[in-house]
Amino acid sequence: MEKRVRVRFAPSPTGGLHMGGVRTALFNYLFAKKHGGDFILRIEDTDQTRFVEGAEAYIINALKWCGISPNEGVGFGDGPHAPYRQSERKESGIYKKYADRLIESGHAYYAFDTSEELDEMRKRLEAAKVVAPQYNAVTRQNMRNSLTLPEDEVKKLLDSGAKYVIRLKVPRNEEIRFNDIIRGWVVVNSAQVDDKVLLKSDGMPTYHLAHIVDDIEMKISHAVRGEEWLPSAPAHILIYRYLGLENDMPKLAHLPLILNPDGNGKISKREARFPVFPLSWHDPREAMPYIGYKETGYYPEAFVNILALLGWNPGNNEEIFSLEQLSALFDFERVHKSGAKFDPEKAKWFNQQYLRKHTDAELAEVFKPILKEKGYERSDAFLADFCRLVKEKVQFVHEFWNHGKYVFEAPTAYDEKVMTKKWNDKSKAIYSAVTAKFTAVNDWTVDNITKSFHDAEAEVGKVDMQVLRVLVSGVAGGPQLFDMLALIGKEEVLNRLNIALSTLS
RNA sequence: GGCCCGUUCGUCUAGGGGUUAGGACACGUCCCUUUCACGGAUGAAACACGGGUUCGAUUCCCGUACGGGCUACCA
Numbered sequence A: 001m002e003k004r005v006r007v008r009f010a011p012s013p014t015g016g017l018h019m020g021g022v023r024t025a026l027f028n029y030l031f032a033k034k035h036g037g038d039f040i041l042r043i044e045d046t047d048q049t050r051f052v053e054g055a056e057a058y059i060i061n062a063l064k065w066c067g068i069s070p071n072e073g074v075g076f077g078d079g080p081h082a083p084y085r086q087s088e089r090k091e092s093g094i095y096k097k098y099a100d101r102l103i104e105s106g107h108a109y110y111a112f113d114t115s116e117e118l119d120e121m122r123k124r125l126e127a128a129k130v131v132a133p134q135y136n137a138v139t140r141q142n143m144r145n146s147l148t149l150p151e152d153e154v155k156k157l158l159d160s161g162a163k164y165v166i167r168l169k170v171p172r173n174e175e176i177r178f179n180d181i182i183r184g185w186v187v188v189n190s191a192q193v194d195d196k197v198l199l200k201s202d203g204m205p206t207y208h209l210a211h212i213v214d215d216i217e218m219k220i221s222h223a224v225r226g227e228e229w230l231p232s233a234p235a236h237i238l239i240y241r242y243l244g245l246e247n248d249m250p251k252l253a254h255l256p257l258i259l260n261p262d263g264n265g266k267i268s269k270r271e272a273r274f275p276v277f278p279l280s281w282h283d284p285r286e287a288m289p290y291i292g293y294k295e296t297g298y299y300p301e302a303f304v305n306i307l308a309l310l311g312w313n314p315g316n317n318e319e320i321f322s323l324e325q326l327s328a329l330f331d332f333e334r335v336h337k338s339g340a341k342f343d344p345e346k347a348k349w350f351n352q353q354y355l356r357k358h359t360d361a362e363l364a365e366v367f368k369p370i371l372k373e374k375g376y377e378r379s380d381a382f383l384a385d386f387c388r389l390v391k392e393k394v395q396f397v398h399e400f401w402n403h404g405k406y407v408f409e410a411p412t413a414y415d416e417k418v419m420t421k422k423w424n425d426k427s428k429a430i431y432s433a434v435t436a437k438f439t440a441v442n443d444w445t446v447d448n449i450t451k452s453f454h455d456a457e458a459e460v461g462k463v464d465m466q467v468l469r470v471l472v473s474g475v476a477g478g479p480q481l482f483d484m485l486a487l488i489g490k491e492e493v494l495n496r497l498n499i500a501l502s503t504l505s
Numbered sequence B: 001g002g003c004c005c006g007u008u009c010g011u012c013u014a015g016g017g018g019u020u021a022g023g024a025c026a027c028g029u030c031c032c033u034u035u036c037a038c039g040g041a042u043g044a045a046a047c048a049c050g051g052g053u054u055c056g057a058u059u060c061c062c063g064u065a066c067g068g069g070c071u072a073c074c075a
Helices: A019-034 A055-066 A086-092 A094-104 A115-127 A151-159 A207-217 A227-242 A300-308 A323-329 A344-357 A360-373 A380-393 A399-407 A416-422 A427-439 A446-460 A465-473 A481-488 A490-503
Strands: A006-009 A038-041 A108-111 A165-168 A175-180 A184-189 A197-199 A222-226 A251-255
Touching: A006 A019, A006 A222, A019 A038, A019 A055, A019 A222, A019 A251, A019 A300, A019 A323, A038 A055, A055 A300, A086 A094, A086 A207, A094 A108, A094 A165, A094 A197, A094 A207, A108 A151, A165 A227, A175 A227, A175 A251, A184 A227, A197 A207, A207 A227, A222 A227, A227 A251, A300 A323, A300 A344, A344 A380, A360 A380, A360 A399, A380 A399, A380 A481, A399 A465, A399 A481, A416 A465, A427 A446, A427 A465, A427 A490, A446 A481, A465 A481, A465 A490, A481 A490
Parallel strands: A006 A038, A222 A251
Antiparallel strands: A108 A165, A165 A197, A175 A184
């Protein structure tokens, strides 16, 4: 029988969760949904020195905003395998128990080396031109551990409470292979793997031990994580093997990384000229917060859609997908092996697609408070009309203001390019005639405005619509002109025209 | 440096032994439009390189180059 699909997202609370992490969470979520399985949030806080206040809450909020909530885990009601925080799980002695099992079977050992001694070893090896200094089958023979020390001395050290770590005893020369769902067979020689620390001297497990213990205990079926874990996967295989759990271990899937758009490397918060966090993140150790996608005006649906298509695609030409659709379509077979550079421009385009799905009334509702901040209030009907006219020009709701503020405010200047090119000594008479015709309009509707404009043209000849636009709005572009005039209102339009005509010569 | 992973238009990608190598973003041109857009059409733009295998390779294999990841008592 196939194992029930149970996947986990297991971040460490060392900072805000950035878009790469969110994508890992998303792929886990989609895979779980696709197979009717479980999606678990586990907090890997085994490094107490890197704990950051607020990071865990941030991770939870970010997942919620994206709509990819786990159905089990920290912040989501826990579940049958509580607790889901490794620092709390440690209390039961579970990690030590597994480490002891490895000691007993001879696949792990105690090491008493101080960090100074380890430094010395590395320096010594570097001086000896060893290319990759590491604690391994060869070098461990010269270090202070339960393999080199006499048995009674080891016992004495242990009894006296000396600091020690437990290390994995990696064989000297053995081929380790595993079948990655995304990458296929990966082969590494154990000579490349160092004797990883399993249990630290503060009694906490390292990631390597902890995630394996928890994945087993929590019956995880697939470990889906970023490519940065690929190099340590062989060590993990060994741990499962020595624990006698190779047949119970989760299937491995290493996701390609999200790369910086320009230059190189994986996305980094510092150099990015675009948001990297889903929500604004203020690291307590830093002065300035990083702005998030949410605060930039992205819809969570758009953000998720963008992420889903970075490293995965459905195999056809469609690009706009809801979470539900993605859940039905997602498949590791269609996940790429290579990293994807993030394109901020296309991200904006995605948001635009989602913005257009909203009704005028919905957009108005969101724009209302933004407008109020600018000091203006209008009826819902007016705002819906406004949004209908301007929505095709914007990618974000907040852009409604920049693209349409002249609806609310009279111009203080007139687009120079248009005016120098099109305004001449005949203009004043022409637009005065237009103003006169407008004044005579009783019912200020688009039809009547259009008609009176034509009447003016019958009298004075062709009238340049763009100049009229500039006289009323100040700018060269904008929504359909007569719609705009109707929205602004007769009195205000006439006011603006009269001011324009009296200031321009 | 070593090890691992990767490489189709600028970017995201489809495809896959014989194709006019398809789509999307961005960009150019045109059409629609008495203004502004949307929209439509269209253009420029890619199989990293060298060897094999093959009747034929962008597709399979091997090298090279380039890119990325890892190289902690961090995850």
